[in-house]
Amino acid sequence: MTLGHDATGYVDRVGSSVHHLHVGDRVVMESALSCGICDYCKRGLYNICADLIYNGFLASYQTHPADLCHRLPDSIGMDEGTLAQTLAMGCQACFKADISPTSNVLIIGTTPTAVSAAMCAMAIGAKKVTIAGTMDSALEMIDRELGYHTIHYDANALFGEVLEAVYCKFQEWPNCAINCAITPMTMNLAVMALQPCSVCVLAECESECASFNALDILMKNIRLVPSFRSANM
Ligand SMILES: [Zn+2]
Structure with missing residues (x-):
């Protein structure tokens, strides 16, 4: 091999x-x-x-x-x-999210796919893009090199603290989430942060199993969209 x-x-x-x-x-x-x-x-x-x-x-x-x-x-x-293949994964996630100039995009995770999704969302003309993650050094680099909005949160942080930081960044709730660090915590965070009738793209997993509250998704009419690897990009 x-x-x-x-x-x-x-x-x-x-x-x-x-x-x-x-x-x-x-x-x-x-x-x-x-x-x-x-x-x-x-x-x-x-x-x-x-x-x-x-x-x-x-x-x-x-x-x-x-x-x-x-x-x-x-x-x-x-x-x-x-980096083209990585960019393709980020672009595919954005295309599946139907990003437009009215999109407030919350990207969760600091992986190369997360950064490429942020770049693609900015290029499409999203209203605001913010990357949230737990890796301080990666977020600092994203902030310094790309000037994107970032949120650092502790892996053990309370949902309320992270949600407050998200709301402060957007000055409203986001209407699009691209999860590049899927865990039970980040899935529930995305669903809680999103406005009703938003879209949540599942792009990359951080844990092998991620259970989340399906009732919240149903009640808020959130569209869950998988974006696995990439194809025809
Ligand atoms: Zn086949």
């Missing part, structure tokens, strides 16, 4: 039926290989293919399907290109 995902590379050879890539092209690769023949793959939902395997790229050469290699524009360097 070869380790390593999120990679860019140079095309060394192409198959006879590959016409969109040429030797020497700089490309970024989607590392997940789907079966291509199951019902989900046929519907374009190859991110949830049950037979997904991963190609690793910590190697001098790797054979990879041409349709999962995407040519980089001249303006994108090889280092930046390696």
Whole structure:
């Protein structure tokens, strides 16, 4: 098994039926290989293919399907290109949230996917974007390098304290949450913080099991949307 995902590379050879890539092209690769023949793959939902395997790229050469290699524009360097897959996950979460200029977006978590979701939400033109998390150093970097609004909360903080911080940042309750750190605590936090008829996108898990209050979701008419890995981005 070869380790390593999120990679860019140079095309060394192409198959006879590959016409969109040429030797020497700089490309970024989607590392997940789907079966291509199951019902989900046929519907374009190859991110949830049950037979997904991963190609690793910590190697001098790797054979990879041409349709999962995407040519980089001249303006994108090889280092930046390696982040394309992460950016795709953040963008997919935003697209699933239907973000618009009236969206107050609460992003929970400080993972690369969370940061890319914040960047995408800002680029779409969301009204306000705030990242909430427990990692002080990551939030400081996000604040310093990107100038985004952040909320630091302690993992053992009371819901009331965190909710107050959320309300203070937005000066109202958010109408969109993108949870990139799914735990029982953050799911309940998102549902409590959201206005009725909001959307909550489930993007990344921090715990293996996350139970939350389904009654709150029902009573507030909150739309839960899964955004697992990424596809067709
Ligand atoms: Zn499949």
